[in-house]
Amino acid sequence: MDAVIDNLPVFLEGFRNTLGLLVISGVGALILGMIVAGLRISPIASFRGFATVYTEIIRNTPLTLILFFCAFLLPYLQFSPGYFALAVIGLTVYTSPFVAEAVRSGINGVHVGQAEAARSIGLGFGQSLAFVILPQALRMVVPPLINVFIALAKNTSVAGAFFVFELFGAARKVTNDRGDQVLAILLAVAVFYLLITVTLGVIAGRVEKRVAVLR
Amino acid sequence: MTSVLYDAPGPKARRMSRIISLIGIVVIAAGVVALVLALGAPKASANGAVQPGLWDLSRWDVFNDLEVWRSLGRGALATLEMAGVAAVLALLLGVFFSFGRASDTAWIRVPTTIVLEFFRGMPVLLMMLFILLVFSTGSFWAGVAALSVYNGAIIGEALRAGIKALPRGQREAGLAIGLTPIATRLRIEFPQAFRQMLPIIIAQLVVLLKDTSLSFVVGYSELLRVGVRDLTNFFGSRYSFSFFFVVLAIYLAMNLSLSWLARRIARRSGAQGSAPAGKPDSPDPAPAVNRFVGPSGYSGDANGV
Structure with missing residues (x-):
């Protein structure tokens, strides 16, 4: 246990970098993924093909x-x-298609009847998208998006193998120094990861209940 | 769905959209060509030496060597071996977890839930390192164990969701004809849940195949390690891009064919898959899928709607 307590600053630095990777590449993947999703449902066939x-x-x-x-x-x-920025690029690119799929399935998940109803009461293309389709689609997208971010949080550990000092890198460094207490060290790192993933999971559950579309 | 949103295009609008589509194709093609040319252009490095472009023959002649292909083949086989063993173990563990998670006794259900949450929240890479260091199993079994525990947990959750989604009448009918609760679960509920969740399970196996590349980090010489590290170290960094592209192509070929299989099975079993939703359009009960669930006495079209 003392190996964990002595090296707490190392773990905290790793934790900070893991959170940094998660947030920056999460935002990047969200933007890139939205663009890809937009291309994927666009009426122009060549954009659709490219995005696919x-x-x-x-x-x-x-x-x-x-x-x-x-x-x-x-x-x-x-x-x-620098390796941090390079890892952010890699994680962003890797996560973006998963974001795009989540967004797209949300938009496709809105029942056709909704669009038909919007059209038949005289709303135009922009109006029915803005007032009827997107409000429902975005609600349905949030829980799967949080799942994508949970996966991203776990994937940041791979960056630790490519010269970024985050939680996994911290675990490797400390286990190299204190080979006698591997179990305690790895359990401590696992707790840090669970801190992120379980929190996100709880948020996902809450959001899911709050924004559920009644039908 | 999108066609509902706007009026059917007339001749003018159709011509317009065709023109935009053509412009889109030109723009995308120009972008791709520019990228290919930029990668292929020879460029001077900091000390003035000129490196040949990426498509230069001097970067690709290494593939004339039969030994290179043999190494890549060995790497791919090692990847498939790890994925195969881990997939079988993950399926077994998944079944085991789903039974524990759906158990009627809280003494089994609660601990299983905690263990599952723990496994699902941990990065696979950390588990690999953990198993390698704590149990000193060697890199192959460390990778297999981590992959099968992690994916087993996810498959277990999927199966549990499948069991939960079944109509209650299935279980009641099983109990009513005198089967024990365990036999009901094994012979009535589980085969149906497995079949419903088959697309998700296969998608998870694609993830498992992709994740074998993580064992690169704990030192197992699979496709990634052999392809982009060992071969590059041996033949020189001049070839690093060529090896990267070939390894990428091999991974894509393996994963895309498995994904394609998953989609095919999803299409086949999807129609009558969602029993609670009660979709009436299930023309053929897909006999091929039945082979996966084994001799359980369950016939495809008996699914309660």
């Missing part, structure tokens, strides 16, 4: 491979803003 190919390729590539590309091959192309 992008989604399929990124979703079927292991995160490790993407982060490897960011950490080793981008610097080789003389683009090296």
Whole structure:
């Protein structure tokens, strides 16, 4: 136990970096994912095709491979803003198709009857989207989006293998120093991760109850 | 769905949308071509030496060497081996977890729930390191154990949701004809839940296959480690991009074919999958899917609507 208490500053620094990775790449993935989702439901066929190919390729590539590309091959192309920024880029790109799918399924999940009703009472395209479709779609999108962010929180650990000092990196460093107390150290790190994921899970449950669409 | 939102386009609007679509294709194609050319352009590094572009033949001649393909094949086999063993164990664990989670006795249900939440909230990578260091199992079994526990927890949750979504009459009918509660769960509820959740389970197996690449970090020499690290170290960083692209292509081929299978099965079993919602449109009961649930005496179209 003393190995954990002695190294608490190390863990806290790692925790800060994990949270930083989560928040920055979460926001980035949200923006990129919205754009991809928009392309995917756009009336223009070529945009739809492009977004579909992008989604399929990124979703079927292991995160490790993407982060490897960011950490080793981008610097080789003389683009090296530091490993933290590179990891953020990788995590953003990897998470964006999952965000896009969540948003798209939310929009598709709104019943056709809603759109038909909106049209038949005389609302135009913009009006029915703004007043009828999107308010329902966004509510349905929130719980799956939080699940995507929970997965992102766990995925930040992979960045620890690519020179970013976050919780997993902290765990590796401390276990190298104190090989006698591996169990306590790893359980402490697990608690930090659970702090993030369980909190997000509780929020997801709350939001789900609060914004549920009655039908 | 989107077609409901606006009026059917007339000839003018159709021509307009065709023009925009064409412009879109041109823009996207120009972007892709620009990217390819930019990657292919030779460029000077800091010390003045000129590196050849990425599509230069000198970066790809290594693939004439048969030994390179043999190593990549060995790496891919190691990946598939880990994924296969982990998938079987994850399925078994998932069944086990789902029974514990849906148990009637709180003494079994509550601890299982806590354990499941713990496993689901932890990064797989941390579990791998944990198992490697604490149980000193070697990298293969560390990877297999972490992957099967994590994915088993998720499959278990999916199966439990499937059992919960069944109409209550299924269980009551099982009990009424004299089956014990365990036999009811095993022979009546579980086969139906498994079949309903099959698309989700296969999607999870794609995730498992992708996650085998994490064992790169604990030192198992699978496709990623062999392809982008060992081979690059051996043949020089000149080839790093070429190896990266080939490894990416192999991963995409494996994952996309599994995803395609998942989608196919989802389409086949989807129609009569949602029993509580009661969708009337289930023309064929998809005999092929029945093979997955084994000889349980459950025929496809008996699903209570």
